[in-house]
Amino acid sequence: MVRSIPLPSLLSTAPVEAPGEGASLPVPALDSAWWGLELWQWAGLGVLVVGAWLLGRGLEWLVMRVVDRATALTKSGWDDQLAASARGPLRYLLFVVLVATGLWALKLPPAAKQGVELAARSVGLAAMAWFLLRFVNLAARFVEQTVAREEQGGNVGRARGLRTQLAVLRRVIEVAVVLISASLLLLQFEAVRNVGVSLLASAGIAGLFIGLAAQKSISTLLAGIQLSITQPIRIGDTVIVENEWGWVEEITLTYVVVKVWDLRRLVIPMGHFLEKPFQNWSKVSPDIMGTAELYVDFRTDVPAVRAELKRVLDHESRGLWDGKVHALQVTDLSERTMKLRALVSASDAGKAFELRCIVREKLMAFLREQPHGLPRVRTEASLAESGDAPVTLRSGANVLATVPGE
Known part of the structure; x- marks a missing residue:
């Protein structure tokens, strides 16, 4: 076998000793690229980002000036809420559009261009989610102000129904926006998509276990949506639940907060109002009638007590009587006393309670002055x-x- 030995190349980079000098080391060539980008591309990318941000803020200011003048010419309040919601997210959307437009001039490598586009899409999705959340909150506040004006105008039932539906619908939209935005952000990454495909492959068993574990939570969520549609209770309604009298203060997707008359808060699961009976004193209208019962002597002058009741309601009711209903009736007799029932009406349950106390106090003072008013043995x-x-x-x-x- 013949073995060939390569000859030294004339272009070899081996160090050459000069006369009177030591051996010199080879000088490596400078690499002008980092992460696949040349230095001029990094500089161009920085100029593009800064310029797009400044130009986006300028365009936002110009667009909002035009939009504000346009909304000032209309009487509707919805365009004002839309314009207020766009102030802020709009600059990020313009920034994303300008960055995506200027990428073609940089001639970036495919990997770098894909990374920049991924970051731009993420910023755009976050800006859209921010805009939707702001619009939902501002629109809800606008509707609440409109509902408050209707409530002051006397249409209390419709105002409470709209407020309840608005509270539940706002929470549903907020949860949906957050979940969808987070899903779209995560699905941009290849690793997350692979995990999603793996989860979908085993969705049968996983869905069974998740469904069993979250059965109570899902039923409570559906109960909240059902309650907002059927509206057995509304925000501001006067209810008696769990032997407690109070007002519905807050309705969420999972529970209801009832403000009790002594300022305690009663937190009740949503399903309670769909599965168990309760009293709603303002379901149709907040108007209500109250009674004050008195035990008097058999010889009591009932017409005089009836006239005194009318005088108390006209002059000493402190504006609590709504002027609709008043009556005094003999409702029962016993071997010792006669029972009188004073029936009065008020615009809501709180005023009715105070009016009953006033009527009871004034009529008792009147009976003490009568010779045969109070019962005798x-x-x-x-x-x-x-x-x-x-x-x-x-x-x-x-x-x-x-x-x-x-």
């Missing part, structure tokens, strides 16, 4: 035929005392 003396027989004092069926005869 009557006794009966029965004398036997014989003069020396004892005298028995009775009160109804009860024997009070036995007095010896003469």
Whole structure:
């Protein structure tokens, strides 16, 4: 076998010793690229980002000036909310558009161009989510102000229904926007897509376990949506639930907060209002009637008490009586007393409670001044035929005392 030995190349970079000098080391060539980009491309990318940001802010200012003048010419308030929601997210959307437009001039490598486009899309998705969330909040606030004006105008039932639907719908939209935006952001990455495909492959078993574990949460969420549609209760309604009297203060997707009359808060799961009975005193209208019951003597002048009730309502009710209903009736008799019921009306349950207290106090003061107003205990003396027989004092069926005869 013949073995060939390569000859030294004339273009070899081996160090050459110069006369009178030591051996010199080879000088490596400078690499002008980092992460696949040349220095001029990095500089161009920086100029593009800064210029797109400044130009985007300028364009936003110009567009918002035009939009503000256009909205000032209309009477609708929805365009004002839309313009206010766009102030802020619009600059990021313009920034993304300008960056995507200027990428073609840099002639970036495919990997670098893909990374920049990924970052731009992420910023754009975040800006869109921010815009939608701001618009939902501002629109909800605008509707709440409109509802408050309707409530002051007397249409309380419709105002409470709109407020309840608005509260639940806003939370549903916010949750949906956040989930969809986060999903779109994550699905841009190849690793996340691979994980998603793997999860979809095993979705049968995973969905079964997740469904069993989240059964209560899902049913509560659906109950919240059902309650906002059917509206057995609304924000501001007067209810009696769990033997507590109060007002519905807040309705979420999972629970209801009831403000009790003594300022306590009762937190009740949403399903309770769909599965168990409760009292809603303002379902149709907040108007309500209240009663004040009094126990008086049999000889009480009932027409005089009725006239006193009318006088109290006209002059001493502190504006709590709505002027619709007033009545005084004898509702029951016992062996000792007669029961009177004063019936009055008020615009809501809170005023009705205070009015009942006033009526009860004033009528009791009136009865104390009457000779036969308050109940009295009557006794009966029965004398036997014989003069020396004892005298028995009775009160109804009860024997009070036995007095010896003469």
